[in-house]
Amino acid sequence: MxxxxxxxxxxxSASVLRGVQExxxxxxxxxxxxxASIVPSGEQAAELPLVRAATASDRIxxxxRHxxxxxVRETLDELRSER
Incomplete structure (x- = not known):
């Protein structure tokens, strides 16, 4: 593969999709x-190895919040005028 x-x-992408179509x-x-795997429609993709498990993050x-x-336009115009 x-x-x-x-x-x-x-x-x-056009060349890749032609290959998939074939x-x-x-x-x-x-x-x-x-x-990711790109496979022809209707076929099962092979399992990809898990590289790193997803983790939850509270950073966001x-x-x-402000x-x-x-x-938004008015705010951006105001910020631009401060330059």
Missing amino acids: PSISHREMRNN GETYVVTNDGVPV GSLT SIRGS
Whole structure:
């Protein structure tokens, strides 16, 4: 099963999809790590190895929420004028 990088898949998507249409299966990598399989419709993708288990993070939930008065456009215009 050929391996292609994310960039190669993005830049040559027509070629990759033609290969899939002809029955080819690809493993897509990101920084050399397998992250996805592209298989012909109706076929089962092979199991990819688990590289790193997902973890929950409270970093986003701990951020302070801020609200603004007026529209976003007005706020951006005001911030731009401060430059």
